Every structure is written in C-alpha cells, then in structure tokens.
Amino acid sequence: MDSQKLALLRAGRQLCYAALLVGCYLMQTTPGFLTFFGAKPIFLLPLALAIAAREGVFPGALWGAAAGLLWDISSGRTSGFFAIQLMAICFGVAALVALYLRGSAANGLLLCAGAGLLLLGNDLLFHYLLHGYTGVGALFLRSSLPTLILTLIVCLPLRWLVNRIADRFDRALDAFGE
Amino acid sequence: MKDFFSSVKFKVLLVVLVLLAGVMTYAAANDRLTAAPQELLGAAMVPLQRITAGISSAVEGFVDKYVRIDQIIAENEELTAENAALREQMVDYDLIKREVEQLRQAWEIKEEFPDRQIVNANVIGRDPLEKYYAFTIDKGSRHGIEVKDCVITASGIVGRVIEVGPNYAKVATILDPSVSVGCMVSRTGDIGLVGGDGALAMDKYCAMTLLPRDTLAAAGDEVITTGEGGVFPKQLAVGRVVEVKLEPSGKSMVAVIEPYEDIESVRTVMVITEFTE
Numbered sequence: 349m350d351s352q353k354l355a356l357l358r359a360g361r362q363l364c365y366a367a368l369l370v371g372c373y374l375m376q377t378t379p380g381f382l383t384f385f386g387a388k389p390i391f392l393l394p395l396a397l398a399i400a401a402r403e404g405v406f407p408g409a410l411w412g413a414a415a416g417l418l419w420d421i422s423s424g425r426t427s428g429f430f431a432i433q434l435m436a437i438c439f440g441v442a443a444l445v446a447l448y449l450r451g452s453a454a455n456g457l458l459l460c461a462g463a464g465l466l467l468l469g470n471d472l473l474f475h476y477l478l479h480g481y482t483g484v485g486a487l488f489l490r491s492s493l494p495t496l497i498l499t500l501i502v503c504l505p506l507r508w509l510v511n512r513i514a515d516r517f518d519r520a521l522d523a524f525g526e
Numbered sequence: 527m528k529d530f531f532s533s534v535k536f537k538v539l540l541v542v543l544v545l546l547a548g549v550m551t552y553a554a555a556n557d558r559l560t561a562a563p564q565e566l567l568g569a570a571m572v573p574l575q576r577i578t579a580g581i582s583s584a585v586e587g588f589v590d591k592y593v594r595i596d597q598i599i600a601e602n603e604e605l606t607a608e609n610a611a612l613r614e615q616m617v618d619y620d621l622i623k624r625e626v627e628q629l630r631q632a633w634e635i636k637e638e639f640p641d642r643q644i645v646n647a648n649v650i651g652r653d654p655l656e657k658y659y660a661f662t663i664d665k666g667s668r669h670g671i672e673v674k675d676c677v678i679t680a681s682g683i684v685g686r687v688i689e690v691g692p693n694y695a696k697v698a699t700i701l702d703p704s705v706s707v708g709c710m711v712s713r714t715g716d717i718g719l720v721g722g723d724g725a726l727a728m729d730k731y732c733a734m735t736l737l738p739r740d741t742l743a744a745a746g747d748e749v750i751t752t753g754e755g756g757v758f759p760k761q762l763a764v765g766r767v768v769e770v771k772l773e774p775s776g777k778s779m780v781a782v783i784e785p786y787e788d789i790e791s792v793r794t795v796m797v798i799t800e801f802t803e
Contacts, residue, residue, distance in 0.1 A: 374574055377651035377662070381578070389654060409542075413542055481724040498654075
C-alpha cells in the first residue's frame with residue numbers, strides 16, 4: 349500500500365511538471381499574451397532551468413529535452429534544434445547547482461540570463477546570420493534583448509512555482525521516510 | 527558526479543541525445559521542420575492553442591470595451607449600470623461580428639474569383655523568437671492546405687504556408703526574407719520582386735527589388751501581384767510604396783513597401799488552396 353502511494357507521489361510530481369510545461373507552451377504561443385512593444389517572454393526556458401536546478405542532472409536533462417521539443421514546434425525551427433541545446437544546458441545547470449552553486453534566486457536569474465543569451469545567440473546565428481539576412485545586430489537589440497528581459501521577469505514566478513511543487517512533494521515523501 | 531557518467535542514467539541520456547540528433551537529421555534531410563512524432567505532438571496541442579487564442583482575443587475585446595465604457599461614464603454617469611451589463615454581451619457580439627465579416631469578405635472574393643478555393647483560418651500561435659512575425663493557423667492538410675499555399679486577408683497578402691500538419695499550418699509572412707512574390711506597381715506597370723528585408727522588417731515594411739532604374743514608381747503607388755511563379759494569384763493587393771531608392775549595387779531600384787495588412791496583429795486569415803489563373 350505504502351509503495352503504491354510512493355509511486356503515486358512520484359508520478360504526481362512529474363505530472364505537475366508536465367502540466368506546467370503544457371501551460372508554459374500555451375502561454376508562449378498565445379497571440380498577444382504578455383506582448384510588450386512586439387516582444388514576448390519565453391516561458392519554456394526558465395521552466396526547464398528551474399526544474400533542472402531543483403531535480404538534478406537526469407530528470408533535469410530529460411525535462412530540458414521535452415521543453416526544447418515543444419519550443420521547436422512553437423518556433424518553427426528544425427526538430428531537435430532547441431531540444432538538444434536545452435537538454436545539454438539543463439544538464440550543465442543541474443550539475444553546476446549540485447556541485448558549485450547555491451540554488452538561490454539570484455543564481456537562477458544569472459543562469460537563465462546566460463542560457464537565454466546562448467540560445468537566442470545561436471538562433472540568430474543559425475537562422476538569420478548564416479542565411480545572409482541583413483540587420484541581425486539590430487534584430488538582436490530590438491527583438492532578442494527585450495525577449496530576454498521579459499523572460500528574466502517571468503523566471504522568478506516560474507522558479508517559485510517549481511520550488512513550491514517540489515517542496516510539497518518532498519514533504520509528502522518525507523512523511524513516508526523517503 | 528564521476529559515478530553518474532558510468533551509470534545507466536547517463537547512458538539513457540546519451541540514447542535520448544542520439545534519438546534527438548536522429549530526428550533533427552531526418553527532418554533536415556527531408557527539407558521539413560518537424561518529424562512525424564513532433565507533428566503528432568503539434569497536432570495534439572492545436573485544440574488547447576485554439577482555446578487560449580480565443581480567451582486572449584476575448585480578453586483583448588473586453589479591455590477595449592472597458593476603456594470605451596470609462597469614457598461613457600465620464601460623459602453620462604447614469605448609464606453606467608446598463609453599460610456594464612451590456613459589456614459582456616458586446617464581447618460576444620464583437621467576436622461574432624468579426625467572424626461574420628470574415629465570412630462576408632471570403633464570400634466576396636469567392637464571388638469575384640469563383641475559381642479560387644478559400645479556407646478561413648484563425649491565428650492560434652506566435653512564438654517570441656519569430657522576428658518576421660511568422661504564425662500558426664488552426665487549419666491544416668485535413669482542410670486541403672498544402673505547403674506554398676498563399677495566405678491573404680481582405681486587405682492584402684500576408685504570406686505563404688511553409689509547414690503543414692493535419693490540423694495546423696505554419697505561415698511565413700511577406701516580411702520574411704525567404705518569401706518573394708512577383709509583383710507590379712499598378713500605376714506604372716513596373717515589375718519586381720516583393721519580399722522581406724532584415725532591416726526593413728523591424729518597421730514592418732518589405733522591399734520591392736529589381737525595379738528598372740528608370741522606374742516612375744513613387745510614394746503612394748499601389749503594388750499588386752502579377753501571378754508569375756504560380757504561387758500567388760494575380761491582382762492581389764500587397765501594399766503601398768513608401769519610398770523608392772537606388773539599390774546598393776546601383777543596377778536597379780528598390781521600393782520600400784508598407785503592406786496593407788498589419789501583419790504583426792492579424793488574427794484571422796484566408797488560405798487560397800486552389801486557383802486557375
């Protein structure tokens with residue numbers, strides 16, 4: 349009976365993350381939602397980073413890949429472009445938090461900013477610069493940078509939400525002596 | 527951490543990584559954006575996206591009404607209660623009105639050009655990374671839409687379909703440098719190619735290139751499609767000339783075009799799936 353409850357708790361935790369992932373995907377793609385001067389935040393990136401920082405390298409990398417796949421769909425990039433990058437980044441972030449960094453909000457923001465710059469820079473490089481499009485520098489300043497700033501703003505509430513879900517399930521698991 | 531690299535979990539991650547790389551290679555090799563599993567995932571998301579896009583649209587309408595009602599309150603306070611009750615009904619009314627207007631416009635086009643098969647669609651997705659305002663619509667291959675189909679509104683052309691799933695399609699707009707349309711300045715008859723330009727796209731303008739050096743095109747002229755290339759039917763409105771200048775190479779002229787449709791905020795579109803011109 350106890351083992352069944354334990355399995356349910358563990359599955360419940362992952363289901364909550366899955367629901368959060370779908371919610372973030374919908375918020376990210378809904379036309380006009382949280383759009384300021386033509387820029388809107390990326391929700392999937394801070395969510396994947398928050399889960400990775402909290403859950404560790406293995407689940408973190410898998411959730412990173414899942415978030416990346418959804419981001420590939422919404423952004424119309426070749427399948428795997430963001431999935432592979434986000435998987436590697438989440439793996440790295442989880443390892444950093446496990447070995448060197450405290451899981452504080454400030455560190456979370458810094459990691460999100462770094463990962464965001466890397467991903468947005470790669471996107472500009474592979475989908476604009478290498479195609480020979482003009483005005484890529486201006487695109488970065490007028491589009492990518494505002495997107496990154498808005499992403500950092502939504503990073504904190506998402507991090508709080510992930511921590512709250514994880515804390516609740518941790519407490520329930522503690523009650524079983526796990 | 528060293529133990530992790532020799533564990534089963536690390537091997538699982540490597541397998542996932544190889545799978546993702548395989549999916550990416552398959553999609554790239556077949557000149558597609560998505561592979562089959564991801565297409566299914568995208569299709570599953572469409573009903574949810576349709577709901578959230580509807581809610582977003584309704585909330586936007588509600589906010590508009592709220593601002594207007596505020597003005598009415600200032601003018602005539604005794605009507606406040608009545609207006610508040612009518613406000614919610616007005617949101618529904620606006621949505622229905624927009625839909626009727628869209629159907630009416632589609633019907634007019636159909637009357638004028640009976641050979642054109644038109645599918646009405648709603649914009650259900652826009653990603654923050656889209657610098658050229660590409661979007662996702664809620665109709666796909668099940669509704670007869672194919673890659674390269676032309677996407678328009680009653681005001682003018684919007685773009686073309688670049689990827690199709692069973693119940694969704696992705697549309698690249700005419701602000702995207704990868705899209706080019708054979709066009710003509712209607713007053714002078716000068717022919718050129720209208721397409722996106724990285725620098726102009728930020729101001730929501732596109733460029734008409736390859737205009738002859740002695741062109742008489744000027745600001746205010748209307749630009750329409752020529753039908754050359756077979757992707758876009760002829761005589762579709764594209765936009766208005768804002769400025770004509772010499773191309774950097776000096777061999778031809780380029781016109782800056784302001785599209786008739788506000789591509790950043792378009793919510794409903796029509797896809798021309800078939801035409802005979």
